[in-house]
Amino acid sequence: MKKIMLLAVSLFILMCGSVSAHGITASEKKSDGLTIKVNGVEVISSANHVTTDGKTYVSVRAFADLFDRTYTLTKGNKDVFFSGTKISNIRMKQDEPTAWIRDLANAVHAQQVSWDSKQEVYVLALPEGTIKISGSVPAMGEHWSNPQAGDLPTGPIFGVHDGKLVFLEYMVAQDDFIKGVNHTNIAGMKGVPSPPVVQVDIEFQKDGHEGFEVPHFDIHAYFITDEEQQKIK
Known part of the structure; x- marks a missing residue:
């Protein structure tokens, strides 16, 4: 199990990245109050x-x-x-x-x-075609994805709370890790701005859940702190 968890962490680190502003000089600043x-x-x-x-x-x-x-x-x-x-x-x-x-x-x-x-x-501004697929979940928020692109169940799945992006999620079947199944070139935040990842949760769902009813790992990269996450109702 420890080996599987390490593989999950490595996979997620490879899939996640940050996109920041380009071309901003040190002399620039935001308008006061805006x-x-x-x-x-x-x-x-x-x-x-x-x-x-x-x-x-x-x-x-x-x-x-x-x-x-x-x-x-x-x-x-x-x-x-x-x-x-x-x-x-x-x-x-x-x-x-x-x-x-x-x-x-x-x-x-x-x-x-x-x-x-x-x-x-x-x-x-999530990737084009992304829509809300669930209501708000405590400590997570709404779930958004692009079912038409075949993103489910693996992902990406985007967490949104009060109109703001809070996490990026992938779901990988336990059996895929055991059998050494590769998941390559999975879509993510490519083409849209992404804030830095603050924390990562990797949770094993032994019985699965609605939407992916097999044993699997839920891998969440949060763009907010754990304290902010726990305030989501």
Whole structure:
């Protein structure tokens, strides 16, 4: 059993990774009082701002960098072409284009955009096609995945609580480890921003559970602390 657990840990470490912002210089900072995050990764630019009518505008460059994508600004600075989408109503701020956060979110097929009382805008941008597959589970949150892509039961499965990404999960049958079955090139956070993994839980489900009713390991990489996890009801 110890050997199986070590194999599970090694497998998960290989599958997990972090994607952070690119192209941000030391001189840049976020706008005072305004925080914008994509999957928990901050979109840092002093060009981010809120308009007089309450719309949040975000640096197109900083947002695109999180996804390792490029954009094109048209002549006259009226439109931006980003991720195969034309975004209009561009506002120039500090000599760089900014766009309404909802337009940017739609361009990357984000699932949700939410705001809180602390002036934080949070974009949940999971891989395209990801949908909610279960309600909230205590100490975990909702479960999201892409059944159409054949991701289940192995995963990835994404945990979401209050519109925010909290974990990434894979499920591997005990029999697969015993027989030495390989699971290669499993999808994960590729193509979307990922915060750093804070903790990992590997739990053996001897009787399985709904959705995967065979003995297996549930492998969770949490992007929040254990204390924060236990507060999820």
